[in-house]
Amino acid sequence: MPALKWGLIGASDIAATRVIGAIRSTGGETVGVFSGSAERAREFAASNGLAGATTDLDEILAWDIDAVYISSTNDKHFDQACHALRAGKHVLCEKPLALTADQAQAMVDLAEELGLVLAANHHLPGSPLHAKVRELVDAGAIGTVLSAKIAHAVLLPERLRGWRIGGGTPGSGVILDITCHDASVLNPLLGTPVAVSAVAVNQADWNTGGQDDAAMTVIRYERSGRPPVLAQTHDSFTVGFAGTSLEVHGTAGTIEVLDAMTQDTGGQVLLTTGAGRQSIDVDCSQDLYVIAVQAFTAAVDGTGVPTATGRDGLMALKVAVAAQESALSGRTVHLN
Template identity: 55%
Template structure:
């Protein structure tokens, strides 16, 4: 694996909303350099770069990847472009942090992992939730036996899609639209980290929002894990006034965490058992994207690994794809994880 002692200098592939609102500010707070941005429209990309203080703007991925003042790229294009952009960045020897979902198929996702491994570059996936202090604390409690043997989980992650994002996420299935690839894969990054190997999924999806949608905008699923744990999810773009949260139920207790399926370092964690109910202290709250970027920096320096690795990102995608297939067919669907089975 190629390593560098230097703080990463970033090239942005995608002049995106999340790059503008979350990632570039977090990069700068950590002292990371932001060298250039690549977008599909020259006028829009130039304006985006000027608005966010990025020195160089281009519409050529090749030109961005050829720069010797870029060590790593952050890919936040529409989802169908994650594969070709990752393969190009790996061939150019750039480390990369890719938005979720990693790809639109398991075969493509594993090919991205393989390409980065062969090139000796770091691949991280921008699932922000597992690095949140609340989720780290919940994993610690479960691992320490606070709920006994885990039995079930409930994820409530139904939110209102902001008006500025009501574009391809609703209308372009070819780009990876729909709530399952947008939100359910985030849920899976949390439940996979808690319970291990996902086995099968069942699901229903609908289109219920006040818009014309070509993809599902609300979904409920149940995923079975290897030890018989059942994880239920409710994901939506259509719910404006509900909290998000995570519950974990076991033989000896239950954890209830509210406002934790968010992009911000907020939320509360309660434990209820035979001794009663109490709030659990959550130390070390930080910006979730700073956590992702800091871990990525350690991986580039050879002193750690990404907060969510390439294979972990593939496994989150595998759950989302199984949920989509289960909803499409009306049948319980296996979660396919292995590279050989995906191809």
């Protein structure tokens, strides 16, 4: 695989704590960073050993780079990704790809038109835990799938309690931050999402940004020749003492994944059928962001596909946007 040269668009926490290390561990080079703040760009470059720092998006795109990783606030993803694609750069974009499905569709179309790789940085679909669940379901280990349930209620770290909880930033809130991650796991597992119902609230006394910090969602999935599937999610920034999990129930058994939805997960897959309950061996030693960067690099090389393609990111966004709309309107939202 090629050793890609990367530019960072956004001097973010996740870039510093996760993605720079993943790029370097796969043999890639992080050339420099763009930020809207000159001081932040300089400080970020210095603290992360980057040669370049700029506040000019055209400047970073003119550097000798093959790809960009976009981790700016959600409202900036669409314009920055399109700008990078038009400059001939492959794009790994943080979730959600955009704020609307139309924007995300335009990004996907542009990347395909230009023959460039566009991927969403959904880290969970590439997890060995979720790959094993898809493998078991496809093999018929639990018969016909009937329902699924995700518990993804966590406590948002204090250092991240900025734009994610509002304060006037478009695209904030728990649904675009967490529910879209759930959809990135459920969509390839269950089929086509066709309807979404959601309720969202503001619970935390520290949440002064005004945006919802907890939500529960029910999604209806359909797949040709099989019964509809119902999936339930609980997503939160406010729960500090619970584990995350995924359950998939079928006519012949149940799969449970413990410690399933976090970034650093040892995880455990349990299969229960008429023959009893067994633990399924899964090697979870590799970092999920390394997996994602490796898959992206292989896609650029033409020898693989991203763990979450642009189209995967689009479908996850559609579910999240529908959940937002449902929570606001009190009605079930039907997807085309």
